[in-house]
Amino acid sequence: MTSKTMLRAGLYLILILFALFYLMPLFVMLTTSLKSLEEIRTGSLLALPRDITFAPWVEAWSTACAGTQCEGLRPFFWNSVLMAVPAVMISTVVGALNGYVFAQWRFRGANLFFAMILFGCFIPFQVVLLPMAQMLGLMGLAGSIPGLIFVHVIYGLGFTTLFFRNYYVTIPQELVRAAKVDGAGFFRIFWSIFLPISLPIITVSVIWQFTQIWNDFLFGVSFSGAGSQPVTVALNNIVNSTTGVKAYNVDMAAAIIAALPTLLVYVVAGKYFIRGLTAGSVKG
């Protein structure tokens, strides 16, 4: 009995230690962001703030310098919103229609095309970086938010198509056949049979795409201009800004601000977040 109790205690101890390991960076970010620079220099990394100050947060949001631009994260945060919202919506709508065709309206060559889309999900984006830079220039979208939206829609399509296809494929084909006999067309069937049951997978797709696009750095740093940088690029610039004294508290406040939207999504809709992650890896 005692050895079993010891075992249980050890188990809980290990689980709690790991929880502390995962929580520690968030804790350090939060406490550092609430300390003055003086307190950071004299105190301990893991200590709670003695005098809580919100000045670093104000500075991170509205006056911190990212490169030469000293307006804080605010304009870039807004850029990310303007980029993510349309990109998420467009790629989800297109993915839903594509998935509907792949699952229920098979035609010759559809399997091959689906395989090609799937491969597209796995390419390292480095391999399309150079031609995309040229293409955006040709299209007049270089360094603009519409350009970034375009890029995120194109390279998000594979995943959204996959989500909807795998969801719709479980719906019996007899249903579509019966509806066709009744004279319903392609869009009518989608609208009145498939869309009403799609809320869970729409949620998965929106959360997945939002997290991907909000957190993206590679496309942001490669294709944005001075006025269109997303928040991740601005955060990196603020942290690596070499002018003036290193303001660790401002860096940490900025990091939390940049992380807040996706963290919020995770806390509110964690279940769907996990389903997106696993659907992206375990197919079928």
Place this chain on the structure above:
Amino acid sequence: MEWLERNVPKMVLAPSFVAIMIFVYGFIAWTAWISFTKSRLMPKYDLDGIGQYERLFAAPRWDVAMNNLFIFGGLFIVISMAIGLALAIFLDQKIRAEGVLRTIYLYPMALSLIVTGTAWKWILNPGLGIQETVRGWGFESFTFDWIIRPDMAIYVIVLAAVWQASGFVMALFLAGLRSVDGEIIRAAQVDGIPTHRIYSAIIIPTMAPIFLSAFIVLAHLAIKAFDLVIALTGGGPGYATDLPATYMYAMAFSRGDLGQAASSAMIMMMVIFAIVVPYLYSELRPRHDK
């Protein structure tokens, strides 16, 4: 009208088809072509053999990047899988606060790697970070300055990447553990087979497909890891923590060497495809039978 009705599905797919053909396959072809030319600052289209690849393989910096990829990728995958599996098995023992713990283990996956890098860079800086804190506790000679040491900095990248992704592996494995047939486990328990044997002989072998998908996802993350290196070490000290992804970016956007950028991107793609193609092939095949 009937023709239209019949072809609506194809027309719905057509824009995506065109987009994928141009922006995925066309662009790969373009990059492949450029990798066989003498392109520098501007693309040139006259083929010039494998000169770029010879230059690439002769470059010490690329050598470091590929070595780092194997060190980083290997350790990142093995450690994340080990931690993920251990946590999943521990959490599977009717733990009271399972939901809370799961949420804590997985939240890093919601963060941008730039945020992760920024946080760990601060925690690991030798001046005011964890090293100084432990010294403050009385361990005067405690040293943990890997982030500024060329020979150790790559392990710092491993640490931060494991922190970010191991909870996700836990979630994958936990879902796998829960899907194993309860009848078999109960029968084994009735027969008095010890718990560790039930795991090692019954449960884990049935989870082989999950090991495979966890491996694929982690390998994919490792090869594409770019943001984390940029935020955590900037590829430094010097180019000690360069990965193929940061090498490619440096060639493309700061060195203005398109030929090198294209050839390094092609090598990255081949490494990924060597891992992913057999997997996708096996995943897609049974589908045709349905």
